[in-house]
Amino acid sequence: MKVKALTGNEAVAEAMRQINPDVVAAYPITPQTELMHKFTEFVADGLVDTEMILVESEHSALSATVGASAAGARAMTATSSQGLALMWEILYIAAGLRLPIVMAVINRALSAPINIHGDHSDTMGARDSGWIQIFSENSQEAYDNTIIAVRIAEHPEILLPVMVTMDGFIISHTMERVEVLDDEVVKSFIGEYNPKYKLLDVKNPVTFGPLDLQDYYFEHKRAQAEAMENAYKLIREIDEEYYKISGRKYAYVEPYEIDDAETVLISLGSTAGTIKDVVDELRLRGMKVGALKIRVYRPFPRDEVKEYLSNASVVGVMDRSIAFGSVCGPVCLDVKAVLQGTKMANLPVVNYIYGLGGRDISPKDIEKIFFELEKVKITGEVPNLPRYVGVRGEEDYVGEKKGFKIKN
Amino acid sequence: MSELKKWFELPVGAVIDEPGSAIRYKTGSWRTFKPVLDKSKCNDCLICWIYCPDNSIIVQDGKLVGFDYDHCKGCGICAEVCPDKSKAITMVLEHQ
Amino acid sequence: MAWSRRTRRKKQQRGFFAETAIEEGKFAQGFPEYGPERMGAPVKGFTRIDDKPIRIHSGIENPQVVIVLDPTLLEAIDVTEGMPDDGILIINTELSPKEIREKFGIKKGKIYTVNATKIALDTIGKPIPNTVMLGALIKVTGVLDLDTLLKNIVKKFSRRFNEKVVEGNVQAIKKAFEEVKGE
Amino acid sequence: MANLKELSQREVKFTAGHRACAGCLPAVALRQVTLSVNYPCVVGFATGCMEVVSTIFPYTAWKVPYIHVAFENVAAVMSGVESAYKALKKKGKIDEEIKIIAFGGDGGTYDIGFQALSGMAERGHDVLYICYNNEAYMNTGIQRSSATPFAAQTSTTPVGAVEFGKKQFPKDLTQIMAAHGIPYVAQASVHNWKDLNMKVEKALSIKGPKFINILAPCTLGWRYPAEKGIEIAKLAVETCVWPLYEVENGKYKINYKPREKKPVVEWLKLQGRFSHLFKPENQHLIDEIQKEVDRRWTRLLELAGA
Numbered sequence: 001m002k003v004k005a006l007t008g009n010e011a012v013a014e015a016m017r018q019i020n021p022d023v024v025a026a027y028p029i030t031p032q033t034e035l036m037h038k039f040t041e042f043v044a045d046g047l048v049d050t051e052m053i054l055v056e057s058e059h060s061a062l063s064a065t066v067g068a069s070a071a072g073a074r075a076m077t078a079t080s081s082q083g084l085a086l087m088w089e090i091l092y093i094a095a096g097l098r099l100p101i102v103m104a105v106i107n108r109a110l111s112a113p114i115n116i117h118g119d120h121s122d123t124m125g126a127r128d129s130g131w132i133q134i135f136s137e138n139s140q141e142a143y144d145n146t147i148i149a150v151r152i153a154e155h156p157e158i159l160l161p162v163m164v165t166m167d168g169f170i171i172s173h174t175m176e177r178v179e180v181l182d183d184e185v186v187k188s189f190i191g192e193y194n195p196k197y198k199l200l201d202v203k204n205p206v207t208f209g210p211l212d213l214q215d216y217y218f219e220h221k222r223a224q225a226e227a228m229e230n231a232y233k234l235i236r237e238i239d240e241e242y243y244k245i246s247g248r249k250y251a252y253v254e255p256y257e258i259d260d261a262e263t264v265l266i267s268l269g270s271t272a273g274t275i276k277d278v279v280d281e282l283r284l285r286g287m288k289v290g291a292l293k294i295r296v297y298r299p300f301p302r303d304e305v306k307e308y309l310s311n312a313s314v315v316g317v318m319d320r321s322i323a324f325g326s327v328c329g330p331v332c333l334d335v336k337a338v339l340q341g342t343k344m345a346n347l348p349v350v351n352y353i354y355g356l357g358g359r360d361i362s363p364k365d366i367e368k369i370f371f372e373l374e375k376v377k378i379t380g381e382v383p384n385l386p387r388y389v390g391v392r393g394e395e396d397y398v399g400e401k402k403g404f405k406i407k408n
Numbered sequence: 409m410s411e412l413k414k415w416f417e418l419p420v421g422a423v424i425d426e427p428g429s430a431i432r433y434k435t436g437s438w439r440t441f442k443p444v445l446d447k448s449k450c451n452d453c454l455i456c457w458i459y460c461p462d463n464s465i466i467v468q469d470g471k472l473v474g475f476d477y478d479h480c481k482g483c484g485i486c487a488e489v490c491p492d493k494s495k496a497i498t499m500v501l502e503h504q
Numbered sequence: 505m506a507w508s509r510r511t512r513r514k515k516q517q518r519g520f521f522a523e524t525a526i527e528e529g530k531f532a533q534g535f536p537e538y539g540p541e542r543m544g545a546p547v548k549g550f551t552r553i554d555d556k557p558i559r560i561h562s563g564i565e566n567p568q569v570v571i572v573l574d575p576t577l578l579e580a581i582d583v584t585e586g587m588p589d590d591g592i593l594i595i596n597t598e599l600s601p602k603e604i605r606e607k608f609g610i611k612k613g614k615i616y617t618v619n620a621t622k623i624a625l626d627t628i629g630k631p632i633p634n635t636v637m638l639g640a641l642i643k644v645t646g647v648l649d650l651d652t653l654l655k656n657i658v659k660k661f662s663r664r665f666n667e668k669v670v671e672g673n674v675q676a677i678k679k680a681f682e683e684v685k686g687e
Numbered sequence: 688m689a690n691l692k693e694l695s696q697r698e699v700k701f702t703a704g705h706r707a708c709a710g711c712l713p714a715v716a717l718r719q720v721t722l723s724v725n726y727p728c729v730v731g732f733a734t735g736c737m738e739v740v741s742t743i744f745p746y747t748a749w750k751v752p753y754i755h756v757a758f759e760n761v762a763a764v765m766s767g768v769e770s771a772y773k774a775l776k777k778k779g780k781i782d783e784e785i786k787i788i789a790f791g792g793d794g795g796t797y798d799i800g801f802q803a804l805s806g807m808a809e810r811g812h813d814v815l816y817i818c819y820n821n822e823a824y825m826n827t828g829i830q831r832s833s834a835t836p837f838a839a840q841t842s843t844t845p846v847g848a849v850e851f852g853k854k855q856f857p858k859d860l861t862q863i864m865a866a867h868g869i870p871y872v873a874q875a876s877v878h879n880w881k882d883l884n885m886k887v888e889k890a891l892s893i894k895g896p897k898f899i900n901i902l903a904p905c906t907l908g909w910r911y912p913a914e915k916g917i918e919i920a921k922l923a924v925e926t927c928v929w930p931l932y933e934v935e936n937g938k939y940k941i942n943y944k945p946r947e948k949k950p951v952v953e954w955l956k957l958q959g960r961f962s963h964l965f966k967p968e969n970q971h972l973i974d975e976i977q978k979e980v981d982r983r984w985t986r987l988l989e990l991a992g993a
Contacts, residue, residue: 003526003529004526005522005523005532022770022774022775022778023767023770031538049774051770051771053766053770055806056802056806057806059803060760060762060763060802060806061763063756063757063763063767063803064763064766064767065767066756066764066767067764067765067766067768067771068767068768068770068771068774070754070764072771072775073770073774073775075767089757090760093757096422098421116538137559138561159420173538174533174534175519175526175533176522176531176558177530177531177557196420197420197423197425199729199768200729200752200771200772200781200785202728202729202751202752202783204425205749205750205751205753206423206424207423207424207427207742207754208421209422209742209754209756210424210742210743211743213743213744215412216412216422216745218415219414219415219418220415220418220422223415223418226415270561271561273558273559273561274560276559277559360562361562362562362563363560363562424745424746426745426747427747427751428702428704428747429745430702430741430746431703431704431748432704432746434704435704435705435706454692455691457691458694458718458880459715459917460715461709461710461712461714461718462705463699464703469696470696476703478703479704481708481709481710482709483708483709483711483906483913484912484913485715485913485914485916488914488915488917489917499914
């Protein structure tokens with residue numbers, strides 16, 4: 001084990017160096033670029049055996065990764081934002097073909113207007129594409145999750161692609177302390193990749209990607225849903241194994257000061273760390289607040305979320321993206337869905353949309369959210385629409401103090 | 409045709425692990441006309457064989473021996489390309 | 505927090521201070537402010553250092569230390585914005601702290617100056633004050649150990665630059681460490 | 688080069704039981720190509736007629752490893768397969784010599800898959816790309832593609848009171864691929880199996896990206912009786928609508944020069960998609976086609992120094 005100062009991008013590149021994938025295909029997009037700069041340096045220095053394919057688009061990046069994976073190779077890629085959007089078609093195919101691809105997604109806002117900074121719109125757009133999604137709070141987690149993801153993806157009872165995400169710039173470009181495992185430890189943890197079906201096994205030819213008609217498509221999709229269920233059962237075991245080699249314990253969710261918390265704030269990614277600081281601060285002031293970080297977002301940790309909310313009196317859910325036209329943001333939808341039909345069905349849940357396009361979320365903003373949740377707890381008045389945090393003009397809208405008119 | 413399988417009985421990722429299984433799917437029923445060979449006129453030039461879309465001209469040791477009526481769709485290309493000097497293949501209505 | 509102008513090497517702006525802190529066993533974060541601006545645009549870089557893990561991931565609004573790499577920025581920007589009254593301001597300039605305070609009407613904080621550009625010219629041969637300022641920063645804050653920083657600089661720079669450039673940088677940092685002046 | 692007797696004794700890679708139309712010449716092209724491949728191989732397909740008809744679950748007409756991913760990306764997918772092959776070979780996990788072959792129709796090659804194809808060629812992957820060109824989107828119901836001939840009727844270029852079919856001449860993709868400077872580019876036709884066999888064999892003997900564009904008439908889309916396809920393919924070559932040629936390391940070679948170049952009308956008149964051209968008021972369209980065919984043929988003769 002070694003301590004290194006690495007940005008999120010560098011941390012994932014370091015993990016990829018240790019994984020030593022057979023094939024990596026990538027196309028540049030900010031803020032993913034530095035990850036690939038670093039990785040191609042490893043290729044240039046002969047520190048990996050990887051065949052690097054510098055493709056002409058993200059669509060081809062994932063397509064080539066799919067081809068390599070189906071061929072029997074361990075294959076990886078990385079992208080952000082528009083790049084992930086361009087991959088959209090192939091995301092579903094990679095999952096449907098059950099190819100254990102690991103992809104780093106450096107979260108960035110989606111156009112229009114164009115914006116290069118961090119939010120979760122890109123990953124949330126792919127949340128139901130059949131990929132496992134793991135969010136990283138910091139560079140350390142980005143590193144650890146990347147290595148764990150290989151094992152999750154390739155587990156014979158799972159065989160699904162995995163996205164490991166981190167917030168663009170906020171994590172990808174922030175240099176932090178990262179504990180890096182020894183190369184040999186990683187190598188033996190991930191093991192050799194030897195899939196049952198591979199194109200390059202010319203003596204046992206198989207057909208990948210046939211046409212399914214009404215008589216088979218549904219069965220294949222049902223089997224795919226089961227793979228996600230298996231992931232939900234098995235990720236726990238792989239996390240446990242990783243704990244043994246690293247001393248770092250990961251779970252589907254990470255509760256913080258939640259045991260006696262009456263007010264719980266749920267979040268994903270880098271904001272979870274900032275929330276912890278605010279929780280400490282408010283606890284010093286005697287407030288019974290806590291936080292719940294969702295690390296594995298797909299499959300959604302339904303039992304854990306239910307369990308950790310069982311003592312709460314009010315819940316806030318932070319969404320760093322908008323589900324346009326829906327009743328609330330995507331994470332909030334999931335949280336509400338798991339509470340539905342339980343004795344917590346009437347638990348007040350307030351949705352906070354924040355940080356779009358990289359808008360900073362400060363401890364002060366989070367404090368305000370906790371104070372508002374306290375108010376909701378006392379008054380019982382639950383806003384039924386998402387609250388937009390840190391948007392100019394929002395106070396006028398909510399208070400309806402001033403007449404406002406949208407200019408078109 | 410095989411019985412339809414349940415979702416947990418299928419190979420992972422919709423792969424087909426039986427190479428060339430299509431041979432079990434019979435397309436012969438598509439035919440209206442069928443090719444008939446007059447072996448006495450055939451000189452085994454195999455022109456019909458190379459132009460058959462359905463791999464339905466049976467050749468053994470370089471000799472044309474007949475048609476795979478399980479798969480022949482009756483397109484008539486074989487009769488059409490059969491050289492003028494031999495005209496060993498003719499198309500006849502299926503049930504005659 | 506460091507104010508500078510965008511150069512092609514974004515990395516150095518955040519890198520070495522946080523990196524050295526981490527290698528000393530501390531916890532640190534170094535991150536730049538990113539924008540589409542190209543070379544020459546004013547740009548901020550941030551560093552957090554602590555003895556315990558740093559969990560916060562938001563921008564720095566109240567920097568305890570502000571470093572200004574390009575003195576012309578003082579004309580355009582209030583670099584002390586958000587800085588607490590007992591904050592520290594380290595400026596690359598040939599002027600003294602007193603002259604700076606008067607010229608720009610700075611009311612708060614403690615001002616330090618060092619002529620990093622001249623030091624850079626004398627030692628590295630190019631007017632790049634970035635690494636030079638680290639010497640001043642270490643002297644003023646005492647947060648890090650000078651030797652560890654120098655060792656790190658040698659390690660990192662040796663990969664990309666020749667011996668002369670590496671040694672120049674080492675000398676520059678030492679010089680800035682010695683020459684930085686307070687009020 | 689193999690003769691028919693030899694070819695007939697090779698193992699079939701693409702079997703019967705596929706569900707192409709009766710008289711499908713793209714299916715003949717696949718048979719001819721795969722019979723010419725005397726190596727272990729992996730094939731990839733762009734979405735299209737041949738992909739759909741050959742792999743309807745649980746049946747596959749393929750006796751070699753096969754992958755289909757999507758419409759526009761077979762060149763990228765096979766770039767990945769080829770890279771995996773290189774990586775695994777380097778690691779000693781594979782020792783056979785395996786050929787990587789990508790197939791696409793004209794829609795998947797000329798149009799939606801063009802970027803991926805261009806990328807594959809530029810990066811130099813050791814892949815043979817075969818376009819089976821039936822000059823329209825036959826799989827989705829005969830819509831025009833950039834390979835569709837001038838004045839041809841398709842579902843999206845119908846002949847009407849003011850329109851005469853497709854308004855543009857086809858993109859010359861073979862030339863575009865030659866301009867990539869890859870080691871081997873060729874045009875072939877399904878009627879000339881010998882020439883096609885020679886080209887596939889030659890392409891596979893060369894390292895790097897290779898492109899072969901095979902004209903494969905479609906009975907449904909071109910509107911001719913099923914048995915007439917071979918004759919129509921032959922006429923495309925005899926009229927110089929579809930010359931057979933190769934570009935090997937930049938050097939052009941015309942493989943077949945008709946002794947007497949037939950007028951293009953002989954090719955047009957056998958196909959229902961051109962039937963409207965034979966109204967007297969449309970004679971000028973035939974003249975335009977003839978002019979363009981002549982221009983392209985003359986240009987090709989120049990390139991080949993012939």
